[in-house]
Amino acid sequence: MPSETTPAGLRERKKEETRRLLLEGAARLFRERGFEGTTVADIAAYANVSVRTFFRYFESKEEVLLPDGVQVFAYVEQALAARPADEEPLEAVCAALLEAAKPFSASTLTALTRPLGDVENVITARLVQAFADFEERLAVLVRQRLPRDAADADLRAAVIAGAALSAVRAVLRTRRANRASGIEDTEPAPLRRAFGMLREIGGREGASRAAGDTGERA
Structure with a gap:
């Protein structure tokens, strides 16, 4: 070597x-x-x-506006593999995506979310396709972290992967729309905030489900 x-x-x-x-x-x-x-x-x-x-x-x-897609996904896979095996899957995926974002400069992320006129539709379509392609790969990795006998494991893995990547898409979409309207996002770490919102939603749904189960038993 x-x-x-x-x-x-x-x-x-x-x-x-x-x-x-x-x-x-x-x-x-x-x-x-x-x-x-x-x-x-x-x-x-x-x-x-x-x-x-x-x-x-x-x-x-146009391709420059989607830099290192394969490399980004490789970072995510590596970061997810490094997470503790007993970590809750959604937490592990969110943490891995945040870790994978670190090597990429703010200027590159800005380029991805700036309004770009007619070419923006092309870029958005390619981003959506890139995430869709990776979503299946990410779901496989999540499935490997779930117990073998987990109920609806394939569906659960697909939902977790889809939800996490949807949060990333939402950040790109809202920041691009805000910039088109002349609004600058001055708060730090929008992706971290988005994942926090995702956890809150999951927490509320889990609490509601637990309350419903208690009511049924009563």
Whole structure:
């Protein structure tokens, strides 16, 4: 296996740095000039690479707005695997999603939620599809954390995965709508707040179900 100092290791680090600069440049230029006012050549120039090199990393400007989707999902899977085995599944999933968000810069997250005119519908559709694709994978991981003999385990796992990812979609959607209306979200950690709301909903429903069970027994 090549070490960090071998040519192969250096090439990988160079590729990672180029990708980071392309994403950083795109986020900055989109913010300063707008999506339509930024060209692929502009983004490539920021990273000091050729346009041809840009297309080795991304197929289009639109794809830059959905950076590292595969990498994000890999982070989630790794973070979920690191959670305690006896942790409540929804808590584990929310914690894993929060952990996976840490490596990504605020500028990238801002780029994902800024109003972008006609291209916004394309980006939103791709985001929804990306989350839908990952939802099934996440449900499988959640199912593995449930007891083998748990009632409705497949359904429960699908609901937990869907609810957690819906909270992420809700944050993107509301922040984008707020920015379109000129409203800036000045409160910290919107995703953490969204997960807190999700837990509150689950807590109330659990309490109501417990009260109903007590009433039936009475």
